[in-house]
Amino acid sequence: MPDATDRRILRQLLADPDASNSALADRAGVTTASLWRRVERMRAAGVISAIRSRIDWRALGWEVEVSLRFTLDKTNPRALDEFIAAAREVPEVTEIQTFLGSVDLRLSVIARDMAHWQQVYRDRILTLPHVSDSDALMLVSTIKDSAELTL
Amino acid sequence: MSGLDSIDLAILRLLAEDATRSAAEIGRSIGIGQSAAWRRIRKLGESGVLAGRRVVVDNAALGFGVTVFLGIRLAAKGRVSLEDFERAVTAIPEVQTVQHVLGQFDYRLRITARDISDFERILRRRIMTLPGVGQVEANVMLSEERLPGPLGALAGR
Numbered sequence: 001m002p003d004a005t006d007r008r009i010l011r012q013l014l015a016d017p018d019a020s021n022s023a024l025a026d027r028a029g030v031t032t033a034s035l036w037r038r039v040e041r042m043r044a045a046g047v048i049s050a051i052r053s054r055i056d057w058r059a060l061g062w063e064v065e066v067s068l069r070f071t072l073d074k075t076n077p078r079a080l081d082e083f084i085a086a087a088r089e090v091p092e093v094t095e096i097q098t099f100l101g102s103v104d105l106r107l108s109v110i111a112r113d114m115a116h117w118q119q120v121y122r123d124r125i126l127t128l129p130h131v132s133d134s135d136a137l138m139l140v141s142t143i144k145d146s147a148e149l150t151l
Numbered sequence: 152m153s154g155l156d157s158i159d160l161a162i163l164r165l166l167a168e169d170a171t172r173s174a175a176e177i178g179r180s181i182g183i184g185q186s187a188a189w190r191r192i193r194k195l196g197e198s199g200v201l202a203g204r205r206v207v208v209d210n211a212a213l214g215f216g217v218t219v220f221l222g223i224r225l226a227a228k229g230r231v232s233l234e235d236f237e238r239a240v241t242a243i244p245e246v247q248t249v250q251h252v253l254g255q256f257d258y259r260l261r262i263t264a265r266d267i268s269d270f271e272r273i274l275r276r277r278i279m280t281l282p283g284v285g286q287v288e289a290n291v292m293l294s295e296e297r298l299p300g301p302l303g304a305l306a307g308r
Contacts, residue, residue, distance in 0.1 A: 002213065010208065010213070047208060047209050047212050048208055048209075049209055050168075050205075051204055054204065054205050055163055055167055055302075056199050056201075060200055094299075095295070095297050096296050097220070099293060100291045100293055101288075101289060102288065102290065137253065137259060139251075141251045143249040144241045145247070145250075146247050147247060148244070150245060151213065
């Protein structure tokens, strides 16, 4: 279990994941060596499950991002597993979430432009199995995107 | 940025998995020198393709057992400015993500709470009191996976 010092470090790390170890150590009030040791321990314990680089797809010329929400035909007990397995095979899918609510599942899908989006949608999305209903939210802009927790 | 070659793509794949990999480690695993790897990583950073780090934590282990995705429709478009709504919603600490979208909703939000009653408090006190808020739809997240995206589709472009 993370102790109070671990939480202080996590709070700083989540607020500013690009800060250097020495800056984070300063803000958390620990030495750099202790910060490194504690971060490594939290990674080993799975409290920190990953530190990933974000890829900015817009910088690569992929201009379109769509949030697709699906309701599945739940009369088939394998519907969810089979849908997810098929969605993983679509290279343009960057996120898959499952839900308890009026929506069963959500995909983030990216495309180069609207013509490409139309092609991905027709060839790869409409062919996904067990869909009973879906709707699309087209991303205009991301105003906030943070992993911060009120630790 | 265009003109990424297969080495750049391999670097992106490795860093998207683990951003703490050193240039030496990356160079070794794709068969180029440390300084060549370092130069490429710097170039990917400068062009904005590598857009910083994402720290993924086990929210449940830290006492945050509930993540909810909200769709929000503004009630009185034209009367409430988007800027006012956006300023107020981004100031809520439990709101991790705010996206302006087109479709059935105007905004989508990601909220992390300790439990369902904590979420209810956030919903009642923070979300329902936002300027211009109309229809709200909530879906409690059960599982999540992030995929590296179409890195393969960039090869040879």
